[in-house]
Amino acid sequence: MIRPLIHSLTRVAEATHQSLIKHPRRITGGIGVLLLGTGVTAFGIAPLAPDAADLPVRQVVETLTPPTFEVPSVLAASSNDFVLFRSDVTRRDDTAQSLLQRLGVVDTEAQGFLRTDATARQLLQGRGGRLVSVETNDRQELQRLTSRWIANDDRKFSRLVIENSPEGFKSRLETGELTASARLASGVIRSSLFAATDAANIPDPVAVQLAEMFSSDIDFRRDLRQGDRFSVVYESLEADGEAMRTGRVLSAEFVNNGRKHEGVWFEEPGQRGAYYGFNGESSRKFYLSSPLEFSxxxxxxxxxxxxxxxxxxxxxxxxxxxxxxxxxxxxxxxxxxxxxxxxxxxxxxxxxxxxxxxxxxxxxxxxxxxxxxxxxxxxxxxxxxxxxxxxxxxxxxxxxxxxxxxxxxxxxxxSESVPINAAARSRFDAVAQLQRVQLNAAASVQQASAE
Structure with a gap:
């Protein structure tokens, strides 16, 4: 019985082989349909798994111990160590109350000290415009007040300091030397010199000096042209890093109607300084062009x-x-x-x-x-x-x-120019070289901003 079965299976295999040889596409397509049907059947069966909502629920309760963190010393300090900083400028009609109120200080004791202490009262004397900085705690009580202004000597400044100590408020008035730093600026004439310097954030005293330097060569009322350009290096006089006022123009270049005019400040030891060209020729005349600075x-x-x-x-x-x-x-x-x-x-x-x-x-x-x-x-x-x-x-x-x-x-x-002393020529050349570098830097800033 086994032999006939084997013989039958052999015949079926041979027939299948012949069919594959004669009809390969039909056989392959049938197999693909069979497999696809099996996949669809599997897909249809998959959603018949048990619903999660019908599964048993077990509640687990555990006690957790929160981790401990080290509190920073700054946060652990008392509220008196919390310092607020504010600044404002004094006004002509300021009182102790109005000034402290603008600075966010709520401290009647501080107000009384500003009104009665002879040193502290100097803060509100004279014209306004003095920068005042205060430090307060989180209760807005004054801890420290500092203000600076130009003293009688325009190269020195006064520094007023008021501090709150365990014994009460104390004040002191100090004197310091102004320090000079160089500022670079440049601009282009659109209508007038002062309009151009305002647009370039150049202070008016610098604009006046600029006009003075070249007044013998340029009539600033009639000779200016649109597109004229200038570069300038000037002093900024500072107290404890705070700009107090402008100083002297150290060097400048003015191109008027295509013609370049230059000047650099040089002061010989024991003599009055003057402006010279970068080639060493003096631009200072024996007679100034006007008895007024700019009129x-x-x-x-x-x-x-x-x-x-x-x-x-x-x-x-x-x-x-x-x-x-x-x-x-x-x-x-x-x-x-x-x-x-x-x-x-x-x-x-x-x-x-x-x-x-x-x-x-x-x-x-x-x-x-x-x-x-x-x-x-x-x-x-x-x-x-x-x-x-x-x-x-x-x-x-x-x-x-x-x-x-x-x-x-x-x-x-x-009028003739006042010549430079030949003995000071080498020192002048060193000053002129430094100023040339700074003027070129000022001109490049203007060119970069224009582009």
């Missing part, structure tokens, strides 16, 4: 319609329109020949210079020199006013050469 010529030298007499007559000087109180300076070294009142001139000063040349300053509101006093170029001598025969505040300025009137503007432009 408008309201009436030039020559024939004009006189505002008081109503007739045409020669105007033998130059008038500068300026507000009352504007500082007036001498344009060259000399000696005060007269300081007092003269008829139509009102308050007047006459200064004698070299070679019997004199300058006259009229209509002053204030005279700051006395007869016989020696004065240096650029020194303050009085203030603009409207005394005498004057229709409004202005400075009337005259230049006389051996008693003969001359145009002051022409004299200033034609």
């Amino acid at each position: 408008r010529v309201s009436s030039g030298y020559g024939m004009r319609f006189h505002p008081i007499s109503g007739t045409r007559k020669a105007h033998l000087g130059v008038d500068y329109a300026a507000p009352t109180g504007t500082p007036v300076r001498t344009i060259a070294d000399g000696v005060v020949e007269f300081a007092g009142v003269q008829r139509g001139y009102g308050n007047v000063i006459i200064i004698r210079h070299r070679s019997n040349q004199t300058t006259l300053f009229a209509h002053l509101s204030r005279i700051g020199v006395r007869q016989g006093q020696k004065v240096d170029q650029g020194e303050w001598i009085g203030a603009v006013g409207s005394t005498g025969a004057s229709t409004g505040p202005h400075l009337h300025f005259e230049f006389r050469d051996n008693g003969v009137h001359q145009d002051p503007l022409v004299i200033a432009r034609q």
Whole structure:
């Protein structure tokens, strides 16, 4: 019986083999359908597993011990060690209460100390604008107050410190030296010099010095062009790292209508400093171009319609329109020949210079020199006013050469330069080299920002 079964299986195998040879695609497709049906059957069976909701539930309860953490010493300290810092600027009408209130200080004892302590009261004396910094605890009680301002000597500053000690508030007033650091800046003229310096965040005193440096070569009222550019290096005078005011312009470059003008400050030992070109040629003239730092010529030298007499007559000087109180300076070294009142001139000063040349300053509101006093170029001598025969505040300025009137503007432009001492040339070259590097850096900052 086994043999017929084996024989039958052999015949089936041979038939299957022949079918695979004759119809391979049909056989393969049938096998694929069979397997697919098996897969679908498996997929249909899988969701028939037991539902998790029907499984038995067992509750387990365990006691957990939380880990211990070391509390930082800062958090463990008392609330008195929690310090808040605030700063503000004093105002002209400030009181102890209003200042501390703006600073977030709620401390009646501190208010009383600021009102009664002679040293502390200096904080609110004079003009406002003093930067004040305070430290308080989390109850807004004053722990420390610090303020700084320029002292009488413009190279020194005063530092007021008020501290809360176990014995109560204590104050002390100290004096320190201002430190100078160099600031770099540059700008492009769009309308005026001051508009350009404002756009570049350059302080006004620096802008005035910049105009002074190149006033003999550039008329800043008429010669400026759109696209003129400048670079400047100037001092920032600081107290404990806080900027207090600007100092001197150390070097500058001004390109006006395609022409480059340069200047670098150099001071020889024992002598007054001046501005020179980077090639060592002096840019300082014997006569300054103007007795005011930066003003408008309201009436030039020559024939004009006189505002008081109503007739045409020669105007033998130059008038500068300026507000009352504007500082007036001498344009060259000399000696005060007269300081007092003269008829139509009102308050007047006459200064004698070299070679019997004199300058006259009229209509002053204030005279700051006395007869016989020696004065240096650029020194303050009085203030603009409207005394005498004057229709409004202005400075009337005259230049006389051996008693003969001359145009002051022409004299200033034609006056010779003051040369540098040959013995100091090597030291000047070192200063000029450093300033050249800083000016190039200032110009590159402006170029990068423009791009």
